[in-house]
Amino acid sequence: MMCTDCNCRVAVACARLFGLSPANESRPMNRYNGPAFQRSCEKYLDDPMRTARLVTRAENRLLDIGRKSGFLPQQRMASEIDRFKAQWASADPFPHICVDNFFDQRTIEIIADEFPGPEQQRDWVEFRLPSEWMKNATASDRQIPFFTRQFLYALNSRSFVAWLEELTDIWGLIADTEFMGGGLHATMPGGKLGIHTDFNKHLRNKLDRRLNLLLFLNRDWEPEWGGQLELWDREVKRCGQKITPLFNRLVIFATTDFTFHGHPQPVACPPETFRKSIALYYYSNGRPTEEQSEAHLTQYREPPSDAGA
Numbered sequence: 001m002m003c004t005d006c007n008c009r010v011a012v013a014c015a016r017l018f019g020l021s022p023a024n025e026s027r028p029m030n031r032y033n034g035p036a037f038q039r040s041c042e043k044y045l046d047d048p049m050r051t052a053r054l055v056t057r058a059e060n061r062l063l064d065i066g067r068k069s070g071f072l073p074q075q076r077m078a079s080e081i082d083r084f085k086a087q088w089a090s091a092d093p094f095p096h097i098c099v100d101n102f103f104d105q106r107t108i109e110i111i112a113d114e115f116p117g118p119e120q121q122r123d124w125v126e127f128r129l130p131s132e133w134m135k136n137a138t139a140s141d142r143q144i145p146f147f148t149r150q151f152l153y154a155l156n157s158r159s160f161v162a163w164l165e166e167l168t169d170i171w172g173l174i175a176d177t178e179f180m181g182g183g184l185h186a187t188m189p190g191g192k193l194g195i196h197t198d199f200n201k202h203l204r205n206k207l208d209r210r211l212n213l214l215l216f217l218n219r220d221w222e223p224e225w226g227g228q229l230e231l232w233d234r235e236v237k238r239c240g241q242k243i244t245p246l247f248n249r250l251v252i253f254a255t256t257d258f259t260f261h262g263h264p265q266p267v268a269c270p271p272e273t274f275r276k277s278i279a280l281y282y283y284s285n286g287r288p289t290e291e292q293s294e295a296h297l298t299q300y301r302e303p304p305s306d307a308g309a
Contacts, residue, residue, distance in 0.1 A: 062110065062147040069104035071154035076102070077163050084167055093233040093240030095168065096253035100246065103215070107151065108248045112217040114145040115276050121186060131300045133266075134191030137279075138183035148278075152179070155213065155280055164282060168254065170210050174283045176202065187227065187267050187275040194300045195232055195262040198255050198281075201295040207283035209255045216245035217276040225269040234258035236301045245275055255281070256291050260301060 055063070087097045118136075124143060127135040138144055144152065154160065156175035165171050176182065180203060187193070200209055214229065221227070223244055229251060231241040243251060245263075253259060267275050 059146050063150065065106060065110065066147065066150055066154075069107045071104075071107065071151055072157070072160055073103060074159075077160075081163070081166060085169075088167055091253075093231055093238065094254055094256075094259045096231065096241075096251065097167070098241075098243055099250045101248050102250040103248060105248065108215075108217065111145075111148045111151060111278075112219060112247070112276065114147060115184065115186075115217060116143075116145065118186075118188070118274070124184075124186075131194035131196070132192075134188040135193060136186045136188070137181070138179070141179055141183065144179075144183055148184070152183070152278070152280065161282065164211060164213075164252070167252070168211065170254075170284065172284045172286075173210065174207060174285070176281050176283060178204070179280070180204070182279040182281050185277045185279050187263075189269055189271055189274065190266050191275070192264055192266045193262045194264050195230065195236060195260050195303055196298050196300045197257050197260055199295075199297045200255075200257065200293060202283055205283075206295070207285055208287040209281055210284050210287065211282040212251075212253050212255050213278075213280040213282070214251045215278040216249045216251075217247060217278065218245050218273075219247045221246055221269075221275075225267060226265045227263050227267045227269070227275045228265070229263055230261060232260040232303065234260070236260050236303050237307055239303070239307060245277060257293050257299075264303075 084097050084099070088095050091097065121136045123139075124136040125139045127133070127137070141149055141152070156177060161173050161175055165173050181199070198209060198212065201207065202209065218227075221244065227245050229241075229243040229245065230239050231243070231253070232239050243249070253261070263275075269275065
């Protein structure tokens with residue numbers, strides 16, 4: 001029977017972590033539970049640059065759900081790709097798709113349930129500018145709850161990125177493992193995001209930003225609460241689409257200097273709720289000549305007051 005001493009069990013786990021794999025775990029591991037080894041374990045597990053750690057039973061139960069669903073709807077991805085490609089190619093005002101209930105319902109329910117509330121967003125990035133008002137966003141994947149983080153890793157997986165390449169005909173896509181500017185987004189009542197195009201290059205590795213993926217997590221969202229994602233033409237004279245941020249609604253769209261979008265009308269939801277979404281961005285090393293420009297940050301444009309939908 002394995003020793004129940006806490007330090008001993010930590011030592012066993014850390015020995016496995018370091019690849020030591022003791023042959024006999026039925027006795028206290030004197031070789032691995034000395035002060036020096038214990039300090040090494042603590043240093044390793046406390047290192048903010050490390051992601052490996054012991055997984056709790058609750059987290060294991062969540063992972064079991066993720067394993068059963070596979071996180072990704074592989075069958076639908078394969079069987080409906082031609083329909084999605086047709087939607088992408090014919091979309092107005094620029095290439096995009098909008099799909100309801102693309103992901104497993106139970107998976108997205110868990111993600112919505114563990115979305116941090118306002119009190120847990122105190123160390124997030126706060127946007128309090130006239131063009132981007134009352135919006136909070138995660139600054140690191142360490143701020144993203146455990147199950148949601150595994151889901152985001154799946155969206156960054158090679159199998160999903162390959163599907164995005166086939167969907168969009170943009171080859172050589174690269175997922176952003178840093179979630180720079182992405183991750184979890186929360187817009188509070190009264191918040192808004194002006195019509196804009198996005199920063200065009202990754203701030204650290206200088207790759208070209210090519211795709212945005214948004215997944216909305218808002219249960220029972222009423223249209224009169226606003227928050228609709230608006231897609232505008234390249235002259236910002238006409239709004240081609242208004243997409244209500246409904247629960248488990250997926251939106252993927254091209255990112256260029258002319259794909260103007262935002263939700264410029266202040267969110268009017270009740271004070272006890274807020275607009276929730278996941279945002280992921282995908283890059284490539286280079287882009288078509290007609291899309292190239294100097295590196296820039298987010299660029300805002302004010303639509304004319306008489307602009308039509």
